[in-house]
Amino acid sequence: MDALHEGWRQAVEAARGGAVYRALADAIAADIAAGRLAPGAALPPQRRLAWGLGVAIATVTRAYDELSARGLVTAEVGRGTRVGRRRRADDGVIAPREAARPRRRRETSAEAEDETALIDLSLAQPADPAAAAALSRTLAALAAAPQAAELLAYQPARGAARHRAAGAAWLGRAGWSPDPARVTVTAGAQHALVVALAAIAAPGEAVAVEGLANPSILAAARFRGIRLKPLPIDAEGAAPAALDRLAAEDGRLRGAILSPSLHNPTGASMGPARRADLAHVIARRGLFLIEDDVHAPLAPPAALPAPVAALCPDQVLLVGSPSKVLGPGLRVGWLAAPAALDDRIAAALWASAWMAPPLGAEIVTRWIDDGTAETLATAARAANLRRRALLDQRLPGLDLTLAPACAHAWIGLGPDRGHDRVWDPDRFAEAAEAAGVRVAPARAFTVPPVPAPAAARLSLAAAPDDAVFLKALDRLARLLDPRAAPSSLRPIA
Incomplete structure (x- = not known):
């Protein structure tokens, strides 16, 4: 196996027990970005690559499908899978997987009563209505300014x-x-x-x-x-x-x-x-x-x-x-x-x-x-501290990394809550979304060939108010309940 494929093998080995196909796709994507795979270059046949890496053919198929979804490769009958053409300066940019997904508008307090409404805690953005009021005043002042x-x-x-x-x-x-x-x-x-x-x-x-x-x-x-x-x-x-x-x-x-x-x-x-x-x-x-x-x-x-x-x-x-x-x-x-x-x-x-x-x-x-900016910043800091307290209250004992001033929490998904196994972060994110809460899995932040840790990021600031944030925490609490987790999260050994 040449040096290029050896890098893919290392990425696959580091991801064993997790989303191996995505680790392989990330490794190939990195080689495309670095120019080690030129436009038009043929990727190895799926069966041969699967044998060389010691993975199932289905894993390679999913990796190639992932690369195709990112716009990095094309597949044609008789020609196999090849690296796409290099983008010109005026071409569109392929967005990260997380950014490319369709996003709902942020849920309102009234919608928090709807158990089926998705609450997106994957993005960090402030939710102070005072900012909207300040914007209205400033736009009015600008309209009248000579x-x-x-x-x-x-x-x-x-x-x-x-x-x-x-x-x-x-x-x-x-x-x-x-x-x-x-x-x-x-x-x-x-x-x-x-x-x-x-x-x-x-x-x-x-x-x-x-x-x-x-x-x-x-x-x-x-x-x-x-x-x-x-x-x-x-x-x-x-x-x-x-x-x-x-x-x-x-x-x-x-x-x-x-x-x-x-x-x-x-x-x-x-x-x-x-x-x-x-x-x-x-x-x-x-x-x-x-x-x-x-x-x-x-x-x-x-x-x-x-x-x-x-x-x-x-x-x-x-x-x-x-x-x-x-x-x-x-x-x-x-x-x-x-x-x-x-x-x-x-x-x-x-x-x-x-x-x-x-x-x-x-x-x-x-x-x-x-001084409006500092007033809004002070309010954002207070809101984050308040939601940190709500997080501790609703999800006690969570394996949590969170600086006092941070607008997001880094949640460990390792052995906790009575379990002795590690949760796969991608599966956790999928299960959380099925339960009505969107979080960002560790793989979204991982730089290949570093393996994705068993963790996910949860934004404190994304929900429009505390009522919606509490609704999201309650959904996650049910998901993390040790009596429900083995079936809903599908832990890995």
Whole structure:
């Protein structure tokens, strides 16, 4: 078996007892993204690959079907299964499996009485009605403002000066804030991630990331054709020593994309010492760090250390957004980056969006300037703490990882509640959805070839109010009842 197939075998072995077909599909997809499988290349015949990997033919069939559903391969009679053509810059992007599923609107309190209505706790978004009221007031004020017409015109590519200054204020904490001249306004944090990746790495080059990572990061890397190298994580997130070793081993490693503050999905945060160690490794190895700081506003202002960008500003690209406390629909983000990357960032901006929509940036700027943003952030923090208490009350004894400020909980599905077996996270997610609650299984966050742990992420902020959230918890409590779990969750040995 050649080196390519050996990587597939390792992915399959790591997933034994779980969704092996999906692990195989992920491994093949990673090789396609990295260019190791060129457009038009034929995948091995299913029977031969099944024999070589020691799996059932049905497993390979499901893996190929999964790749086809992602738009990565095509199957034709007489030609077998082949890698699809490489997407042009104007082609659509294949969304992650979780994002591609049809989504209902968020359930209302009245609908919470309906036992069949789906409650989606897979996404983290605030649910404070005060935000809608603030939006109405601001839109009315904008409509009456004499300068409203300016928002219909082209803006400077990196954003209007006042919008960049507001972004610098939002990104700052612990006595530090970036120079507004180094801040670029983007169409949300996801846009900032794509621009940042384009600035530091070319297709085929490698970037390190936590072994469990934000699915948006995985999608951005896949879109750019960038290889992701997983790093081990612990209670403080990624280990700087592991990044140091990886940089020594891989000469094509361009940098890392990490979440030092309220990591998604585990909620881990780096302390000051680890941030200093990370900055030291980045500087010594000549790497770039994309610092995902999107969840940081969920913590009280003094609860987190300064970003790593404060320690190493010439090599860190800081990504921030108000979406977790103001709402994702505004699509506003910021990227604070070194001056050395200005040309690359400008090129990525021009190719991807020309400029961020100025209307959303103006709304957020006004909210930052008049204190509305901090008022809504304070309310979001209080709501998350309140729902954390409800979670502890309704699901006592749950194997739970949840930072006090986090908007999501990382639920362990290992031996608990009287069981001595581990639940498969994909099967748990399927059973939860059948029970009326959507959660995000661990595989959505897993970077191949890291095996998916027995865990799932549950959002505290997704439900529109506490009544709906309690309804979801009650459904999960019934599902996790040891008297019902063996049949409904189908545990694996």
